[in-house]
Amino acid sequence: MFEKLLSEIKKNNYKSISKAISHVENNNFDLINKISSCFPFDKKPHRVGITGPPGAGKSSITNLLIKKYRENNLKVAVLLVDPSSPFTKGAVLGDRIRMLNYYDDNNVFIRSFGSRGSKGGLSNNINEIADIFSLANYDIIIFETVGVGQIEIDVVEQVDSVILTLVPESGDDIQILKAGILEIADIFVVNKSDRSDSDKLIVSLKKILSNADTLDQDYWKNPILKTIAIKDEGIDELINELNNHFNFLNSKDSFKNYKIDKRYSSQVEKILTNKLLNLFWKKNKISSLNKELEKKSKDRISPYAFVQKLLNDK
Ligand SMILES: Nc1nc2c(ncn2[C@@H]2O[C@H](COP(=O)(O)OP(=O)(O)OP(=O)(O)O)[C@@H](O)[C@H]2O)c(=O)[nH]1
Numbered sequence: 001m002f003e004k005l006l007s008e009i010k011k012n013n014y015k016s017i018s019k020a021i022s023h024v025e026n027n028n029f030d031l032i033n034k035i036s037s038c039f040p041f042d043k044k045p046h047r048v049g050i051t052g053p054p055g056a057g058k059s060s061i062t063n064l065l066i067k068k069y070r071e072n073n074l075k076v077a078v079l080l081v082d083p084s085s086p087f088t089k090g091a092v093l094g095d096r097i098r099m100l101n102y103y104d105d106n107n108v109f110i111r112s113f114g115s116r117g118s119k120g121g122l123s124n125n126i127n128e129i130a131d132i133f134s135l136a137n138y139d140i141i142i143f144e145t146v147g148v149g150q151i152e153i154d155v156v157e158q159v160d161s162v163i164l165t166l167v168p169e170s171g172d173d174i175q176i177l178k179a180g181i182l183e184i185a186d187i188f189v190v191n192k193s194d195r196s197d198s199d200k201l202i203v204s205l206k207k208i209l210s211n212a213d214t215l216d217q218d219y220w221k222n223p224i225l226k227t228i229a230i231k232d233e234g235i236d237e238l239i240n241e242l243n244n245h246f247n248f249l250n251s252k253d254s255f256k257n258y259k260i261d262k263r264y265s266s267q268v269e270k271i272l273t274n275k276l277l278n279l280f281w282k283k284n285k286i287s288s289l290n291k292e293l294e295k296k297s298k299d300r301i302s303p304y305a306f307v308q309k310l311l312n313d314k
Pocket residue numbers: 053054055056057058059060061088091092094095146191192193194227228229230231
């Protein structure tokens with residue numbers, strides 16, 4: 001099963017790649033297993049996450065990254081994770097239109113995903129989705145997410161390099177940025193530096209980061225870059241830092257591979273959890289749950305007692 005799909009993916013067929021992603025999003029384990037049987041892959045694409053508040057310029061930066069990577073003949077995939085709120089719908093459509101420049105370039109894959117209602121299908125399977133692009137021989141995968149919800153954080157947690165895009169006006173809000181985002185970022189970008197106050201933001205960022213600094217000199221030092229996406233300023237430096245970070249992650253020193261190791265262990269944990277749950281939820285356990293649900297809620301035993309009962313049942 002899926003032989004044909006795999007061979008089409010290897011030929012970089014857009015429709016087949018798109019179809020495979022949908023299967024993976026829907027937790028199609030047959031395909032996921034099939035893809036993982038091709039491990040190890042010849043290609044290891046650089047997974048880049050770009051996140052930050054709405055309107056910070058993530059798509060403008062992504063567009064320039066695509067342009068520059070293409071000038072170097074690299075294959076680029078861009079996956080936009082839409083927060084699916086009516087408020088940002090227009091902007092998402094704008095993203096699509098702006099990125100349409102690449103519609104006839106077979107070496108640029110662009111697709112957007114709704115995150116609401118996907119039940120984490122996308123965010124749970126970022127590794128598997130990246131594997132599809134390994135098969136199709138891509139060099140870079142960019143995940144653009146608006147750094148608001150848990151799903152978006154889950155996505156960027158699983159990539160190699162995370163760019164956090166801020167704007168001068170973010171200065172006052174920086175303390176209240178969703179906990180976790182600052183820690184996840186590998187490269188900070190202060191976009192819209194054509195506006196005043198960008199230096200003020202850089203000073204407060206440096207202050208926050210120096211408090212969080214580890215004592216280890218060999219640890220990755222998060223660079224803070226100034227960009228003006230509308231003028232293509234600072235983007236070459238960004239590409240440079242992305243390359244530095246990817247090389248850092250892949251350097252021989254095993255200590256430095258903390259992120260790769262973390263990703264590996266969390267993948268093992270995820271696969272194990274899925275397998276154990278599948279093994280556990282036999283028909284009799286499901287019907288036992290349904291029976292409990294048939295009772296009025298005041299007559300049910302506590303969820304803890306119920307789990308214990310399930311564990312005791314043969
Ligand atoms: N002044 C100025 N405007 C910019 C700059 N970069 C982007 N913009 C503008 O900011 C607006 C939002 O840019 P986008 O690239 O769509 O931002 P985004 O972060 O992708 O937005 P969402 O996906 O909606 O969260 C657009 O009108 C851009 O033209 C910049 O460096 N300076």
